[in-house]
Amino acid sequence: MRNPYLSPYLDSNDKTPVWDGFVYMYNDKYINHPKNTFLGRVPIQIKGKTVRQNFRDRIKHSIDLIDLKAYESEGGSIFVVVLIKEDFSTEIYYKELLQLDLARLIKKSKQKVGEKGVLNLRCSLKRRDY
Numbered sequence: 001m002r003n004p005y006l007s008p009y010l011d012s013n014d015k016t017p018v019w020d021g022f023v024y025m026y027n028d029k030y031i032n033h034p035k036n037t038f039l040g041r042v043p044i045q046i047k048g049k050t051v052r053q054n055f056r057d058r059i060k061h062s063i064d065l066i067d068l069k070a071y072e073s074e075g076g077s078i079f080v081v082v083l084i085k086e087d088f089s090t091e092i093y094y095k096e097l098l099q100l101d102l103a104r105l106i107k108k109s110k111q112k113v114g115e116k117g118v119l120n121l122r123c124s125l126k127r128r129d130y
Contacts, residue, residue, distance in 0.1 A: 004029035010044065018070040019043040019077065043077045051083045055091040059083070065109045072102040 005028070010021035022041040026033040047061060061081045071077035081093045097105075 004031075007033060008044075010046070018045065018067060019074075020046045023078070043071070043074050044080060045071075045077055046080045046082065048082045048084060051085060055083060055085075059093050061093075063105075065106065068097075068102055068106050068109065071097050072099060072106060075099060076102065 005026050007024045007026065008021065009024060021044050023044060024033075024041045025039040026037045027039055028034070028037040030037070045067070049061075059081065061079075063079065071079075076096070076098045079095045079097055083091045083093065
């Protein structure tokens with residue numbers, strides 16, 4: 001189900017440094033949103049992964065410390081992982097990474113590896129609701 005107040009824009013070339021696109025937010029339901037109804041945007045990072053096992057309710061995925069810092073600089077992000085099975089069935093998982101979440105995760109990461117270290121932080125994601 002699409003939300004009429006949201007408009008996604010996702011890059012297809014994957015050449016952007018951190019994000020794969022944005023979800024633009026508006027205060028109206030028009031299909032072609034006028035500029036004066038724009039409220040803001042939320043950055044999105046999308047990862048894909050091929051799996052063999054059955055889909056679960058929650059998964060874990062690595063996020064680099066440098067990416068967490070970039071998400072924090074933008075005020076937060078939505079992190080999306082699409083699992084793809086060999087039969088091409090898919091399941092979408094996501095996590096809202098709000099500024100308070102990011103500050104906590106960055107602090108935790110720095111304690112483990114230091115300011116300049118790279119840490120693959122395991123982040124729990126939940127399955128998209130239908």
